[in-house]
Amino acid sequence: MSRTAKTILIAVLAVILAGGGVFVGINWDTWFGEQPTSETAEVDDSAEDYTGNRDTYTGKKNTDTIDIPGFDVMNFKAGTTEQSVNLYNPEQNTCYFKMTILLNDGTTLWESKLVEPGKAIYEITLDQSFSAGEYEDCTLKYECFAMDEEQTPLNGSEIKFTLKVLE
Secondary structure (H helix, E strand, O other): OOHHHHHHHHHHHHHHHHHHHHHHHHHHHHHHOOOOOOOOOOEOOOOEEOOOOOOOOOOOOOOOOOOOHHHOEEEEEOOOOEEEEEEEOOOOOOEEEEEEEEOOOOOEEEEOOEEOOOEEEEEEEOOOOOOOEEEEEEEEEEEEEEOOOOOOEOOOEEEEEEEEEEO
8 A cells, every 4th residue: 555545544544533523522512411410401380281171260251262363462361369270382393381471561570480381371370460451462472482501592482472361
């Protein structure tokens, strides 16, 4: 084998070894890193397995339906902070959700802890109760976090809706 061929062979082997090292280094935490636990992630213990929408308060005339397509409208019962909702993190997600309900002036009404995929919040306690009426331009804010030790913030969303408070 000629000296040039040996040099080329050594260079090729060096590139392969370096590339393999980089590949292993990049994937090390994925393969061997510590998975987040309930001690490292503040997971909402009140979240239940998502079983579909449950009945929420719809006023004295119970029509057995609730109009929350895309959370255009959310119905609450007047005079109490205890409310029934259907807030969930879809099972196919690979991130935590933190959900916040805000009035149009930015006042926080309720905020969840981290909700795992496939889990739902059906009962919440608001920071204040309301009189009957409609409250326009409220916001359901979704903050998304990676399911890693750092809980890296991901994209989120803010959904505008009308809050209907019923007797």
